Amino acid sequence: MNGLFVSSSPHIRSARTTQKIMLDVIIALLPALIASAVIFGPRTLLLAGVSAAACVACEALWEKLRKQPSTVSDLSAVVTGLLIAFNVPASMPVWELIIGDMVAIFIVKMLFGGLGCNFINPAMVGRTVLFLSFTADMTNYVIPEKAVDALSSATPLAIMGELGWNDFPELLLGIHGGVMGETCALALILGGVYLVIRRVIKPIIPISYIGSTLLFSWLFGGEQPVLSLFAGGLMLGAIFMATDYVTSPYTNKGKLIFGIGCGLLTAAIRIFSNSAGGVSFSILLMNLLVPYINGLTMPKPLGGVSEK
Amino acid sequence: MKRKFEIFKNGLFKENPVLILTLGCCSVLAISVTVLGGVGMGLALTFVLVCSNVVISLLRNIIPNKVRIPCYIVVVAAFVTLVEMITEAYMKELYDTMGVFLALIVVNCIVLGRAEMFASKNTVGDSFFDGLGMGLGYTMVITGISIVRELLGSGTLLGYRIIPEGYQLGIVTQTPGGFFCFGGAMAILIACLNKKGRKIDSKTGCGHDCSSCGLGCAGRGGESK
Incomplete structure (x- = not known):
């Protein structure tokens, strides 16, 4: 063999790892997280932290029980946790949020073989299960104190007919009721632009x-x-x-x-x-x-x- | 007698009608919301299955081959009507819980499947034990799933509150939750069978005894898919 080995393709590997991509996604989510903390108060930070920690813990526990190599360091569980937290209102009880995390990681992600093998988005299923199970808590939207006029009582989608272009600044800045991460469109677009510039997403x-x-x-x-x-x-x-x-x-x-x-x-x-x-x-x-x-x-x- | 016991045990685990043969899933998903409904449905199906298996086995040499399916349905429908009338008269609550699914036992795949695949080819005694095993296998699964679904979804067991109000997972009582529990039960049974060293035929992908299996897979020339 003369010490010459030919491995199968790919032969050229980029320096980008899952971890780096996921880190970029987390950075892109930060503006929206900060915006939600400003709009809805510091409880949003607690929910985001608990949710991310719960997802990481679930993944670590699963891999420990199944005696698989740990994939926690690829940060994908952190992204899932953050996205689930973004999809609940700021008033959500913590234990219900953790159930959503468990469904997302155990049932949707790990049962199908971990990152790359799940056929549907784990965070989305987590949110949907929470929505169908705890509908009252999931639609108990916190209305920020700074909201004005029409937007101070309901979510904008429910009263779209009454809104006009003079409400646009509030919509863009997210000063209205909704789940904690979705309201501030400006921060989300900012995160999206960052992802596109960093070539994480097309x-x-x-x-x-x-x-x-x-x-x-x-x-x-x-x-x-x-x-x-x-x-x-x-x-x-x-x-x-x-x-x-x-x-x-x-x-x-x-x-x-x-x-x-x-x-x-x-x-x-x-x-x-x-x-x-x-x-x-x-x-x-x-x-x-x-x-x-x-x-x-x-x-x-x-x-x-x-x-x- | 040992052979009879084997036939009986077959229906419980190795060829469980719901989890391995995946027959009769519709009623399992629909009725397993409460334990009462689950047990009632299981026992009703077991009764119909045992009776129809015995009668069809008795008539197996009389029924003309060309019209055998209508004949099976007439026999099954007779017993279903019997069960329906008895439950409506004496167990009204259970009758209301099961609703249309009680009448639908007539076209339940397990009953027709066992009639076609087992009772029409085997002796009366064997058919009796096959019906009993398959029926109890079905009852076992639907009861297990309904315990999980009633406990997590409604927080009660047979109507008694176990988990306080406000801590229920609503989705478990809905259809997606039924599928979650169904998949979970299937995975648990298969994991247990694999642990016991079930041999899976690499060609057909199943661990059944082909002579009594209703799947009609490639191993038997693929007569049906």
Whole structure:
């Protein structure tokens, strides 16, 4: 053998690790976290910390029990924990939040084989389980004291018809009721721009998602289609949840289809149903279609023959 | 007698109708919200299964092959009607809990599956024990799942409050929670069977005894999928 070994591909490896990517995502989430602490008070920091710690602890416990090598240091559990915390109102009891973390890590992530093997977004399932189990606590939105006029009593999506462009600054800054991480659209967009600049995500999914939500809201005759983009969980979902590597298509064409599908479903659920889960249900549904989208948009290898 | 016991035990674990053969899942998901409904449904199905297995086995040489399915359904429907009338007369609460699913035992895959795959080919005694094993296997699973779902979802057991109000996981009583529990039960049973050294045929992917198995897999020439 003369000491010469040929390993299988890939032969060129980038210096980027899962840990570095996840760290970038955490940095991108920080503006929204700080904004929520300013808007809803310091309890949001407690919820975020507890949720991240619970996710890491669940993953560590699972791997300890299963005698698997620990993957806690890749920080993906921290991101999941933060995203679940972002999806609950600031008044959420801590034990209920921890149940959401356990569902996300144990059932959705680790039972299917850990990071990279989950077929739906763990944070999204955690949120949905909490939403269906503790509906009262999950919709017990804290209304910030600084909110003015129309926005001081309800979430903007519920009263979209009464809002006008003079409410736009409050919507952008997030001074209104909602779950703790979704309200400040400005901070979320800032985080999204950071992710795009750092090349962690491609802007295809967020732009096609938000653009198609606008288009279909307008087509379906929704009230204030432009303003409604800055209300509810759309920004959080489009920038941080729909772009999850594992549960989104890996071809550019697929990403476009995925984003448009999410936008269509979100607009439809927002306008034709009064459920508060438009963004989460549409992302979960599209997550399930990802394998098919991947298969349909797979590029043909150079000189290859298309399969019949 | 040993063979009879083997047939009986088969239905409980190795060929559990719900968790291994995945038959009759619809009623398991729908009725396992309360323990009362789960146990009632299990016992009703066991009764129908045992009776229909015995009768169909008795008639197996008389029933013409071409019209065997309608004949099975007539036999099964007779016993289901019997159970339905008895529960409605004497156990009204249980009857209301089970609702339409009691009548739907007529088309339950387990009952028809055992009639087609076992009772029509085996002796009366064997069919009796097969029906008993399969029925109790079903009862075991639906009772287990309903205990978990009633405890976590409603915080009660047979109507008695165990977990205080306000600490329930609502999703467990809904359909997704039913699927979670179903998958969990399936994983536990298969893990236990694997631990006991169940041999899985690498060609067919199952650990069944093909002579009594209702799956009609590739190992038997793939007569049905």
